[in-house]
Amino acid sequence: MKKSYGLAGIALTLSLVIAGCSNDAVDHSAMGHGEPQQEEQTQEVISEDGKKVFDLNVTETHWMFNDEIMDDAWTYNGSLPGQEIRVQEGDSVLVNVTNSLDEPTALHLHGFPVPNEMDGVPGVTQNAIMPGETFTYEYQADVPGTYWYHSHQDGARQVGKGLYGVFIVEPKDGEYYDLDEVVVIDEWSSMGMGDMDHSGMDHGNMDHGSMNHGDMDHDDMNMEEDMDHGDMSSESNGLSHAEMMNEMYDTMIINGNATPQIESIQVEEGNKMKLRFLNAGLFTQVVSIPGHSFQITNYDGQPVNEPEWLNDTAFRIAPAERYDVVIDLDNPGAWGIQVFAEENRENLQSLIPIIYNDYEDNDLQTTESISSFFDFTTYGEAVDVNLPEITKEFDMNLGTNDGGETFTINDKLFPDHESYEVEEGDVVKFTVVNDTDVDHPMHLHGEFFNVISKDGVPISGSPILKDTLNVRPGETYEIVFEAKNPGIWMFHCHEFHHANAGMMAEVRYKGFEPSFSIDPNIPNKPE
Numbered sequence: 001m002k003k004s005y006g007l008a009g010i011a012l013t014l015s016l017v018i019a020g021c022s023n024d025a026v027d028h029s030a031m032g033h034g035e036p037q038q039e040e041q042t043q044e045v046i047s048e049d050g051k052k053v054f055d056l057n058v059t060e061t062h063w064m065f066n067d068e069i070m071d072d073a074w075t076y077n078g079s080l081p082g083q084e085i086r087v088q089e090g091d092s093v094l095v096n097v098t099n100s101l102d103e104p105t106a107l108h109l110h111g112f113p114v115p116n117e118m119d120g121v122p123g124v125t126q127n128a129i130m131p132g133e134t135f136t137y138e139y140q141a142d143v144p145g146t147y148w149y150h151s152h153q154d155g156a157r158q159v160g161k162g163l164y165g166v167f168i169v170e171p172k173d174g175e176y177y178d179l180d181e182v183v184v185i186d187e188w189s190s191m192g193m194g195d196m197d198h199s200g201m202d203h204g205n206m207d208h209g210s211m212n213h214g215d216m217d218h219d220d221m222n223m224e225e226d227m228d229h230g231d232m233s234s235e236s237n238g239l240s241h242a243e244m245m246n247e248m249y250d251t252m253i254i255n256g257n258a259t260p261q262i263e264s265i266q267v268e269e270g271n272k273m274k275l276r277f278l279n280a281g282l283f284t285q286v287v288s289i290p291g292h293s294f295q296i297t298n299y300d301g302q303p304v305n306e307p308e309w310l311n312d313t314a315f316r317i318a319p320a321e322r323y324d325v326v327i328d329l330d331n332p333g334a335w336g337i338q339v340f341a342e343e344n345r346e347n348l349q350s351l352i353p354i355i356y357n358d359y360e361d362n363d364l365q366t367t368e369s370i371s372s373f374f375d376f377t378t379y380g381e382a383v384d385v386n387l388p389e390i391t392k393e394f395d396m397n398l399g400t401n402d403g404g405e406t407f408t409i410n411d412k413l414f415p416d417h418e419s420y421e422v423e424e425g426d427v428v429k430f431t432v433v434n435d436t437d438v439d440h441p442m443h444l445h446g447e448f449f450n451v452i453s454k455d456g457v458p459i460s461g462s463p464i465l466k467d468t469l470n471v472r473p474g475e476t477y478e479i480v481f482e483a484k485n486p487g488i489w490m491f492h493c494h495e496f497h498h499a500n501a502g503m504m505a506e507v508r509y510k511g512f513e514p515s516f517s518i519d520p521n522i523p524n525k526p527e
Contacts, residue, residue, distance in 0.1 A: 082165025104128035116487025123524030145301020318470030380462025413502030
């Protein structure tokens with residue numbers, strides 16, 4: 001069922017206001033924070049040896065989310081999200097990251113299987129990029145898909161302040177779409193709390209320079225003896241982590257804008273549209289597409305086998321996940337794609353206007369109620385993955401020892417964390433169990449993994465290949481990957497406050513030696 005748009009507490013002004021108040025029209029130089037956005041966006045450059053070169057300047061930018069909410073964001077090239085990097089399969093890519101902030105940063109290419117030295121994790125794969133310095137990331141764009149990039153230095157803070165962007169590798173012989181748009185979902189705190197260390201855990205007290213990468217003996221880390229892993233009691237007035245999060249984050253952000261400045265997508269009847277949804281935030285989001293049939297064609301950039309057409313079905317997208325959705329544009333009107341945080345809908349909900357050309361009624365139609373949720377374990381057509389025989393098995397128990405002030409993997413807290421040793425050629429199975437009462441989107445660096453079962457039931461639909469898997473309370477998943485990319489790879493929760501509060505592990509290839517030496521004078525914060 002559908003109804004005209006009218007959500008309590010939110011007033012959307014449509015295309016006239018949107019067109020007049022987009023961030024493209026904001027003169028940031030007039031506010032004393034650099035040049036206007038469009039002037040700061042750099043373009044693709046081809047080097048003499050045929051590589052595609054992108055320059056990203058990490059800087060502070062005074063950003064207007066709408067006419068009432070503005071803040072000092074941290075951005076790549078003065079834009080939120082950062083400049084979209086879109087290349088073709090087979091391209092060689094150089095990304096030069098210059099740090100114009102007053103503190104260290106680094107860039108992680110999320111989901112894309114880069115060489116370990118290009119993974120952008122301070123203290124693990126490189127030293128953080130100090131103020132005024134430039135670091136060059138180089139890789140071959142040989143795996144098509146929707147990916148993203150973000151800071152992996154003090155991530156809860158730096159990504160929370162805006163350091164993220166989209167990276168797309170288009171296939172050589174991909175399907176044509178009349179529209180191919182990115183939808184980046186995030187949230188902001190209008191309470192001015194972007195600089196808080198929300199978990200209370202201060203990684204600044206770690207001396208990552210003393211890490212011995214030869215055997216990754218993290219016991220050598222110099223920690224303050226009284227360091228508090230995530231104690232929020234002094235700041236939270238007795239609230240739980242989830243309750244604190246719900247109070248702090250009160251503004252939904254879509255592609256850098258808040259209601260009513262969320263830009264509409266103009267479409268034509270008969271066109272075929274791809275929307276690439278990315279959750280760059282901290283909450284599991286629900287997406288509901290009204291009035292149209294759609295397919296979910298990719299998980300985390302990887303293709304679904306024979307995707308089915310869906311109607312009246314919402315899907316959840318957890319932090320760091322990507323869902324590519326193809327919509328059949330056969331129902332003229334003004335439609336509002338609903339997006340809301342599942343555990344914080346009162347504060348975090350928005351509509352993305354989809355407006356057919358020449359349609360004059362701007363009352364957005366939405367889904368009146370959600371009758372069913374997407375289940376990726378049965379979606380699409382099954383096909384044999386032909387995984388080799390498993391050679392190593394590990395348990396990953398996601399827990400908390402104190403009701404959610406800290407989060408653990410196998411009862412261990414980073415930096416005294418779990419380390420899983422593999423050898424190149426191993427076929428590795430993890431059994432991941434969530435023994436907490438909150439979602440944990442678990443992200444493995446450097447490798448894709450196959451999801452083979454949920455709660456003991458084998459996957460019956462399309463094979464599921466991902467880099468980030470949301471494990472909800474009480475759920476158990478089995479995942480399998482082939483160890484083909486030597487390195488030291490983080491395996492952590494991508495709700496960054498959970499990672500900051502201890503939920504980080506590593507997958508370490510036996511005998512692997514990093515290609516850099518840790519500088520003890522650099523405050524590496526690999527989260």
